Amino acid sequence: MNTDINKEFTSPQLYLIALVLGMIAILMVKLSHSLTPIAVILIWPAFLCGANAVRQVARYGLGTGTASIGYWGTAVGATMAFTSQFIDPSYNFVSPYFEIFSALIVGAVTGICAQKIIKMKIPVMIRDSAVLASSTAIIAMFFLAMLTEYSAAVFTLDAYITYPLIYIAITLAILHPFNGSMGAGENQKRTLRLSALEASMTTGLFGLVALLFSDALFLTGVSVIIVSMAGFFIFVKRWFAAVKEDTYEFAWTGYPPAEH
Amino acid sequence: MEPLTAMFAIILGGVLVGICVHFIPASATGAMSAATGIATGPSMLSAGAGMAGILSAAYSMDSGLAVVLASGATGSALMMVLTILGGNIANAFGTGVSPASGQTASGQSILGKSTKDAITGWDQKPYISPGTDGHGMPVQTHISGIIGAFIGGIGGALVLFAVYTLLSPILKPEAAFTIAGFIGAGVFLINSVLPAYTLVGKTEGMFDQKIRRTPKTLVSCLIVSTVIAVLIYSAAVVI
Amino acid sequence: MLPLLGTILTGLLAFLAGIFEDSESNAGSASNPNSQVQLAPQIGHRHRYFNKAISGEPPANALWATTAATVAVLLVAKFEAFNPVYSVIISSVIGALVSTLLLGLYGIFSHISRVASMKTFKQTLYWDSLYSALPLDLSFGFLTALSLTLLSFTAGMMLNNPFSIPLIAFMLGITIGTIGSSTGDIHYGAERLYQHHIFGSGIPISNQGDIDVKGEYGYRNSVDTPYFTLRFGAMVTAFVFGMLIFLDSLSRVFVFAGVWSSVIVELGMILIIFIVTVFLEKYTRDRYGPFVR
Numbered sequence: 001m002n003t004d005i006n007k008e009f010t011s012p013q014l015y016l017i018a019l020v021l022g023m024i025a026i027l028m029v030k031l032s033h034s035l036t037p038i039a040v041i042l043i044w045p046a047f048l049c050g051a052n053a054v055r056q057v058a059r060y061g062l063g064t065g066t067a068s069i070g071y072w073g074t075a076v077g078a079t080m081a082f083t084s085q086f087i088d089p090s091y092n093f094v095s096p097y098f099e100i101f102s103a104l105i106v107g108a109v110t111g112i113c114a115q116k117i118i119k120m121k122i123p124v125m126i127r128d129s130a131v132l133a134s135s136t137a138i139i140a141m142f143f144l145a146m147l148t149e150y151s152a153a154v155f156t157l158d159a160y161i162t163y164p165l166i167y168i169a170i171t172l173a174i175l176h177p178f179n180g181s182m183g184a185g186e187n188q189k190r191t192l193r194l195s196a197l198e199a200s201m202t203t204g205l206f207g208l209v210a211l212l213f214s215d216a217l218f219l220t221g222v223s224v225i226i227v228s229m230a231g232f233f234i235f236v237k238r239w240f241a242a243v244k245e246d247t248y249e250f251a252w253t254g255y256p257p258a259e260h
Numbered sequence: 261m262e263p264l265t266a267m268f269a270i271i272l273g274g275v276l277v278g279i280c281v282h283f284i285p286a287s288a289t290g291a292m293s294a295a296t297g298i299a300t301g302p303s304m305l306s307a308g309a310g311m312a313g314i315l316s317a318a319y320s321m322d323s324g325l326a327v328v329l330a331s332g333a334t335g336s337a338l339m340m341v342l343t344i345l346g347g348n349i350a351n352a353f354g355t356g357v358s359p360a361s362g363q364t365a366s367g368q369s370i371l372g373k374s375t376k377d378a379i380t381g382w383d384q385k386p387y388i389s390p391g392t393d394g395h396g397m398p399v400q401t402h403i404s405g406i407i408g409a410f411i412g413g414i415g416g417a418l419v420l421f422a423v424y425t426l427l428s429p430i431l432k433p434e435a436a437f438t439i440a441g442f443i444g445a446g447v448f449l450i451n452s453v454l455p456a457y458t459l460v461g462k463t464e465g466m467f468d469q470k471i472r473r474t475p476k477t478l479v480s481c482l483i484v485s486t487v488i489a490v491l492i493y494s495a496a497v498v499i
Numbered sequence: 500m501l502p503l504l505g506t507i508l509t510g511l512l513a514f515l516a517g518i519f520e521d522s523e524s525n526a527g528s529a530s531n532p533n534s535q536v537q538l539a540p541q542i543g544h545r546h547r548y549f550n551k552a553i554s555g556e557p558p559a560n561a562l563w564a565t566t567a568a569t570v571a572v573l574l575v576a577k578f579e580a581f582n583p584v585y586s587v588i589i590s591s592v593i594g595a596l597v598s599t600l601l602l603g604l605y606g607i608f609s610h611i612s613r614v615a616s617m618k619t620f621k622q623t624l625y626w627d628s629l630y631s632a633l634p635l636d637l638s639f640g641f642l643t644a645l646s647l648t649l650l651s652f653t654a655g656m657m658l659n660n661p662f663s664i665p666l667i668a669f670m671l672g673i674t675i676g677t678i679g680s681s682t683g684d685i686h687y688g689a690e691r692l693y694q695h696h697i698f699g700s701g702i703p704i705s706n707q708g709d710i711d712v713k714g715e716y717g718y719r720n721s722v723d724t725p726y727f728t729l730r731f732g733a734m735v736t737a738f739v740f741g742m743l744i745f746l747d748s749l750s751r752v753f754v755f756a757g758v759w760s761s762v763i764v765e766l767g768m769i770l771i772i773f774i775v776t777v778f779l780e781k782y783t784r785d786r787y788g789p790f791v792r
Contacts (some may be wrong), residue, residue: 065288065461067554068303072453079446079488082439083495102491109487110454113480118458160438164669165569167442168562172554172605179554180609183537183616194612201604205566208597212573246615253627255718256545291531291680291688293701299531299688300680304557308677311670316747318662323758334765339674339743341772346682346739348779354686354731356699358783380777386789391703399777406769437661445670 008188011053011124015131018049019100022138029145033216036146037223040203044231046138047199048192050174053132055191058178060122066182070175073129076110077103077136078167081144085160100137107133132174139170143206146220147213162209173202185246193239200235204228267493269422274451274485276415278477281306281455282470283408284340285401287462289393290347293355296362296394296401296464298347303456306412310448312339313413314420318441325421332417333410340409344397351396360387361401361464362394369467378467379403394464404465420444426496447488454480502752505657509650510745516646517737520560520675521683522725523639525691525732526632527551527606529559530680532688537613538708540620546712547625549632549721550613551606557676560643563602564672567594567644568651568665587652595644602640603633632721639725647671650744658748678743679736686732691724699787 025042028035054073058066080103111129114120143166148159177195178186204225211221244250281302290299298305316335320327351357365384367373375385378400388394397405424440431439455477463470527549528536536548553559571587571594578586607629614624651668654660660667692710693702714723725733750764 065301065303065555067558068301068453068456070554071449071558072303075446075449079443079450080491082442082446083492085439098495106484106487106491110450110480110484113454113483114457117476117480118454120457158435160435160442161572161663161665162569163439163442164561164565164665167446168558168565168669171558172562175554175558176605176609180552180605181612181616182552183613184541184620185616185618190612190615194608197608198605201601205597205601209569209573212570212577243611243615246618247624248618248621249623251623251625253625254623256547256623256712288531288534291684292535292693292707293685293689294704294707298681299685300677301555304555305677305681308557308674311673312743312747315660315662315667315670315674318660319658319751320758320761321661327758327762330759330762334762334769335747337769338747338765338772339678341769341776342739342743343678343681345772345776345779346678346735347685348776348783350682350685350732350735351689352779352783354735355689355701356787357701358787359780382784387784387787389700389703389790390792391705392701393704395701396780397776398780402773402776406773434661434663438663438666441662441666441670 009052009192011049011056011128011131014045014049014052015135018046018135018138022046022142026138026142026145029142033220036220037227039142040224040227041231043139043142043203044196044199046135047173047202048195050132050135050139051177051195052188052192053128053135054175055178055188056124056128057122057132066179067175069132071171073107073132074136074167074171074174076106076133078140078170080106081137081140082163084141084144099141100134103137104130104134107131136170136174140166146206147210147217162213165209169202169205173198190239190242190246193235193242197232197235197239200228200231204232263426263493263497266422266425267489269418270447270489270492271482271485273415273419273422274447274488275478275481276411276418277306277310277448277451278455278481279474280408280412280415281452281459282463282474282477283404283411283466284309285397285405285463285465289462290395293351293357293395294392295462296360296396296398297462298343298397298405301456301461302459302463303452306452307449309336309339309409310412310416310452311445312336314416314441314444314448317413317417317420318437321421321424321437328421329414329417332420333413336409336413336416337406340405344402344405348396355395357389357395358387359396359398360384360394361398362388362392363464363468364400365394368469370469370471371467400467401465404467407466416444416448419447423492426493430496443492447485450488451481451485454484501657505653506745506748506752509653509658509748510741512646512650512653513744514737514741516643516650516675517679517740518729518733519639519642519646520679521733521736522729523636523643524556524679524684525687525724525728526636526639526721528721529553530556531684532692535688535692535707535710539710539712540617540622542708544708544710544712545622546710547628547718547720549629549636550610551636552609552613553605555676556680557673560676560679561669561672563598563640563644564647564651564668565665566598566601567591567648568668570594570597571648571652572664591645591648591652594648595641598644599637599641603637606633606636628720635722635725647675658751675740678740682739683728683732683736686735687724687728691727700790
């Protein structure tokens with residue numbers, strides 16, 4: 001998380017980190033559930049990659065709003081991730097590669113349609129649509145793998161009651177960092193630190209859900225909540241340090257200065 | 261419904277959703293009574309209407325395709341007509357303005373240079389506040405909204421029914437219902453954002469000049485829905 | 500008997516949810532009218548409002564409703580042995596508390612980060628404008644999540660909706676966000692924020708951003724907004740959302756034509772409401788008359 005460098009991160013750089021670490025995290029969780037607390041740390045870069053992709057597309061002023069881009073991208077990623085739940089168990093080796101790759105394809109196709117047919121003239125449209133769709137698919141696959149155990153006696157299909165929560169929690173965590181920091185003085189450093197903060201909030205929420213979901217996941221849930229809270233406090237300090245540099249003035253109370 | 265027909269039904273449903281966004285009048289600045297249309301963005305408004313339709317269609321899932329489509333259409337249309345009534349009440353008694361169409365008042369409606377409402381023949385020009393682009397929902401935009409909600413409701417219910425048919429052989433009933441409902445909502449949300457790119461934030465429905473951009477939306481939604489339908493079909497049936 | 504009781508209960512809960520949702524979106528300035536609060540420092544009006552820019556209202560309300568419903572469903576599975584009705588109510592309260600915590604965190608971060616991006620316009624971050632409005636916002640958010648969760652439980656268990664309860668809550672959250680944003684926000688955006696402009700006119704593009712910074716006495720805060728909009732904007736939102744859920748469930752009680760009876764009854768309702776709207780437009784045109792400069 002080296003955010004003291006002054007140049008900006010590019011989408012392909014962040015995507016490569018998110019893809020590699022994300023796949024390692026998903027495979028770790030599938031292998032053994034006691035590795036989940038470490039895997040949770042490895043999934044946070046995927047949130048940063050998604051929030052950065054939203055930032056790159058929305059900066060050009062789409063007229064439709066940041067929220068629409070966020071929930072469109074997560075709809076692609078989450079729908080592709082949920083198709084993994086009705087693959088025949090004998091073909092289980094195909095996931096997670098099938099879902100992540102298909103999300104990349106659908107995101108790229110939508111970007112191509114927007115760029116060539118609707119003629120939106122945003123240079124980064126195709127690349128960032130694909131990156132956004134794919135990073136949300138990585139996060140959704142991780143949460144699915146965390147809640148449905150391939151190695152213990154929990155029915156994988158009862159996890160369907162958590163699908164709407166997986167979708168909407170990822171949507172808000174991805175779209176809020178840019179939407180909340182929108183303004184003349186927005187910069188990538190502060191947005192990405194806010195995105196890391198909200199990533200730890202989201203994984204903490206899913207730790208709570210895992211804790212309540214089944215008795216076999218009780219210790220997993222507690223450890224995920226502890227790791228997420230530790231990450232939350234560390235990121236709050238770093239984000240607020242960036243806020244203190246950027247804000248005009250702090251005051252407990254007072255009157256705004258008179259105009260004219 | 262056989263699996264291959266279900267795949268084509270998903271594609272058709274996605275295209276219908278894309279078209280309905282052009283018919284439903286929406287504008288973000290309507291919240292300040294400064295533009296004609298319902299006071300929300302087009303993509304979120306269509307998503308809201310679609311969700312009401314899918315919820316309504318779910319109750320009659322075991323009664324056959326025709327009833328499911330009709331329930332979805334009337335559910336969405338009921339939500340749309342109540343929202344339009346509520347918006348007009350808020351404009352009339354909260355801000356004190358009467359419904360008037362800004363585009364028609366400046367003579368730029370798709371029907372020609374007349375400044376009169378297309379359906380009732382009432383004159384729009386004297387009733388708009390100066391500096392704004394109209395406010396409220398006059399009758400021509402109202403009818404356009406109802407038509408749009410019917411189309412969107414049918415599209416959403418079609419996707420719901422098709423995915424349910426694909427999933428019911430392989431999963432138990434409660435799981436099949438919920439996953440089909442969520443994938444229906446997901447396809448709806450994906451296809452309602454592409455037209456929003458063309459509309460750039462506001463539209464007045466089928467009497468607006470922007471209705472001419474519908475072919476672009478149709479082609480884009482067709483391509484995207486085809487890719488998604490093929491992937492869902494291959495995940496459910498092939499693998 | 501049970502579907503009729505379920506219809507009445509869902510109508511009542513939907514009405515209450517509409518009141519609370521609109522008041523929550525006005526206690527912290529949210530969605531479309533927030534563009535005015537965002538625009539004001541750029542033209543020199545520095546303000547003391549709570550700039551809660553989380554996202555549009557539909558996804559935000561979907562998140563609060565889904566979180567509360569998911570936690571509630573998981574808890575009901577554990578408490579069911581005690582008593583079915585009490586376990587539903589207690590689990591809904593605990594679920595709504597979790598979603599209120601999320602709402603508080605997102606609200607605080609959005610206000611701080613939006614004001615931090617306004618350095619060039621010299622907008623000061625007043626801590627008390629955030630902390631005075633936050634408890635009011637959280638209370639309305641808690642009540643919204645609670646009513647939406649109870650509404651989903653009623654729809655799932657009494658009216659036999661085949662979807663699982665978190666999915667019903669998700670869809671109801673998006674719908675109530677859309678309705679609240681389309682009807683109640685007009686009262687906040689065009690009337691409460693612009694009280695020094697005349698009544699009887701929309702807000703022209705040239706005047707946008709010129710919001711009220713002062714209130715009846717002193718500088719205005721976001722706590723001053725819900726008590727005003729509750730008297731009209733919240734009621735319109737509640738009317739629309741309550742009637743939608745009530746009429747939709749009521750149409751299923753009829754059985755005179757087999758499975759098509761609900762469709763026929765709904766088409767009749769749509770026609771009646773359309774005619775009422777046309778009469779309303781004619782009434783306002785005749786009474787208000789053309790715009791007088």
